[in-house]
Amino acid sequence: MSEQQAYEPKVVAFLCKWCSSAGSDLAGVSRIQYPANATPITIPCTGAMSPMYILSAFNKGADGVLVSGCHIGDCHYIEGNYLARRKMHLTMELLKFIGVEPDRFRMSWVSAAEGAKFAQVVTDFINDLEPLGPQDKLKKVVSS
């Protein structure tokens, strides 16, 4: 078995409580299967996504970072996802600018009714991450 086949990307997924986390719950209720590589962290709103979380996740060795929230216009807190859209755009552009593969950061709008979409987003993300191999550009090297 080649090293490439054994590689499992590690993803941290930031999900907003009211839409995407609920959508993820719906995927569970519907028993839709998807890869187990993405560990969810539920936050109140994508508006609460500090760019530091993304940089920190990569710094700690994440191969990919997913941020998912309510569709534009549907934010439970009205404007949080509009603020997130801007900050995440800047973060994504900066990552691309320094030469991080664009596919490593992903953002999606998944509503509480979109269980299937959530599963698809994660599946697509893991599939896109596999050929890129482990992320070692921003990862902190820890002496053993």
Add this chain to the structure above:
Amino acid sequence: MINIQDIRDTARDMLAKGEVRAVIGYRRGTRGMLAEPAFITSPEQADDLVWDPTCFHNLSLYLVEDRKFLAHLNKSSDAPIAVIAKGCDARSIVVLLQEHYFKREDVYIIGVSCEGTGVVDERKLASHLNGFQASNAVFDGDDFVFTTAQGEKRLPAREVMADRCLECRNPFPKENNVVFGEDKTGRELEAPFAALARFEAQGTGERWDFWSHHFDRCIRCFACRSVCPMCYCDECVVDSITFPVTPATTAEEKANRIRWIDRSATRSENITYLMTRAMHLAGRCTDCGECERACPVNVPIRLLNNKMEREAREKFGFEPGASIGGPSLVASFLDSDPGDFIR
């Protein structure tokens, strides 16, 4: 054309009448012809003030220092402080005012337009002078003329002008209490963000090669942070050792500092530091260029900030340092903000 005597007279006058408690300006330094920041507190000292293409410092930094000093002494300012501000520097002051760092009436802005002359880049100049010192620098409309012991040296503006000035379109300090010089850019040398465009023509691999090389060389001296007027935070979030400890600080607060990164100057930690700083300056950096000038190992920091600035302008219609009222870039949004990258 700017007559330095007008600036000196203004400073002298204001100090004599007690209208300001100090004037932050430029004076001849002790290292050849380069100007250095000056803090004038008495009318007689006004004659020390100079204005020439070596006045590259962003004096708004000292407004920040002044406020911190007053806060440390628990004093409030009894009179405004005057500061000489180029176009770029005045925009820094606008951002500081936008963020309520001080009140508008606390600062008296003596605007000076470089009229498109720009300022010299020390390193470019040094490479041309080959070790010889210049005692004077003058701009004659096309070239910089340097007086050295070996005679006059004439260099085209493009060769010695600071990179940021090559692309600048706004030499005029719009926010001011009084202004010298005209609102003209002179001839255009480079398109705005030209250097950025050249960089972005490269692919992911080449970009990483470029940046990893520089990230490795960064020594985390934090000179870029020290010299930036926008980095006025008491605690730098990416450098938890800067946590301000007072008698009131509890043990729990000290224990609960977030250590986002290690202090070691290793590549991954340097990247997080530099990227965080770029993110925090998005919409706030007005490209005074001091960070890159101060960097002892020549990391092209301005490229990161320019990238954020161009995103702000082109994608969000946001101009840093344009107006004192109005929200900052990341505290606001438009319905038209791009969202195609979101699945």
Add this chain to the structure above:
Amino acid sequence: MTKKRTGVFVCHCGTNIAATVDVAKVAREMADENTVAFTQEYVYMCSEPGQESVVQAIKDNKLDSVVVTCCSPNLHEKTFRDNAQRAGINNFTCEIANIREQCSWVHNDKAKGTEKAIKISRSVVRRVNRNKPLEAIAVNVTRKAMVIGGGIAGIQAALDIANAGVEVVLVEKQATIGGRMLQLSETFPTLDCSQCVLSPKMVEVKRHPKVKLMTYSEVQELSGSVGNFQVKVLKKPTFVDPDKCKICDHCTEVCPVVVPNEYELNLTARRAIYIPYAQAIPASFTLDESACLGLNPVVCGKCKDVCEAGAINYDMRPETVIEDVGAVVVATGFDLYDQENMPELGGGKLEDVLDGLQFERLCSASGATKGHILRPSDHREPKDVVFIQCVGSRDPAKHCAYCSKICCMYTAKHARLYKKHVPDGRAYVFYIDIRSGGKGYEEFVQRTMEDDDTLYLRGRVSKLYRHNGKVRVLGTDTLTGQNVEIDADMVVLAQAMVPSKGTTEIAKVLKIGRDKDGFLAEAHPKLRPVESVTAGIYLAGAAQAPKDIPETVAQAGAAASKVIALLSQATLSRSPLIAKVRPSHCTGCGMCVDACPFIAIRLENGKAVVNEALCEGCGSCSATCLRAAIDVKNVTQLQIHEMIEACLA
């Protein structure tokens, strides 16, 4: 700081979790965490014995915090938190780790599922480690409400709230309540008389012991927050004492000033002293200061001279009143899209081209023509009337993108009323679609269409212009594919419904949001249709979106029920997971103030201060702050940082 003693309770959930996650391994891994003092597995943690075992474990092991790794917090977070409280620890030190919906149910590979469950559990354990015990926030409540807008929405809301025993202040800008419904002739689909239906409600509002009616008044300022608003209201002087006025009408007979009558949609005129309608409530005349010659007996003074009741008083002054209320309902209604926006249809300048409300006034027995449908230009009865639907609506390119909902119905009503008043007349209706979704609506439209002299033409009208004393209508009939030209005696345009000017103004005063079309924004389009974004401020009627009278009445009742629920508590209880400022790090830059969707942060003495009554805990402030000077309690940046670490270990 004493060492944390967290208990981790791993639920099997029968085989729902245990089949694809090695729950024993999860428990073992959690036991290795140095803040975990106790771990336990159980088949169904939410069951009675399961919960009891948690209570017992807390007491026996002196636990100070709990993590239950089980199903989604949506299901049992409250259950387990209440349980923890029963056991003597603060409920906010109990957190749920979702290893079912987000793990065991979606991953078949047991090894991978277990690894993920361990990461999820560990991240929640790390979070709980930093959780502070919190108490729900108590906010005092003023048991009084204000309704802004005295149309049918405001009237209904005021009555429903007052009937629950809660005092209501009803503020109306005009000299009478009644709004648009009072301007209508008959209402669809029953064709009952609008004033007959509305008047009893107007009288009830006037007489209700719990309702304080403030007409000819405007809200100027609102401060405070849910449960405790202070509203500044300007009472404009009417110069007529409503208690003395006998409505004898002698004053209008002598008043020399004639101005257009806005209540009759400018179809006729009124005097400077006037009563809007015969059925006005309050039943009193009003003197329009802007039209009057000078409120000065030297200049005029005729009305005062003839008033036998002595009701006229030129010395009345504007009065500012501050009302303390716990909740506000905004019911400020709609206007019609201005005809001047449709130059191809006359731009409002063609004679005999009316809008729907003007046509209502013609039909109304109390209107300018005493219920006779007459052409404004020559007062002759129109024999050919063209009705045009969708004027300004459904046009994203030039006008309003949305559908105004009621026009199909009232146009059918107008065609019917016209045929009733002018039996030998011919009605033409230009439509794109027919939207008749309410009870009895479709039947009503079909009956209208069945009339022999009412012709429904599916097509648009491109131009109107005057020709030989008539209005020439150039339209099209897409079902026959022919162009249609009609020389009409009168044209009635179904203009789009737009938020009223008062709605736009009140939104700024109250700082409540408006949507992309200017209507008042509801908190959630589906699940919270009568709440504004600001807690304690509710919406009712056409100010929120185009709607008909049954929907308006229903929405008004809904808003009233929200108000009653809110005010039925002595104190309000709010979640304590809200933002908190670290003043030592705050530089007063104000970015959080701008970012906050709820305007819950302000700057005071150079530092940010959070209004605990308004903060919803979204965290937008925290992500915007460059200095981490503001954080949401129990969801702090430090906690997220440690959760990230746990997910990547």
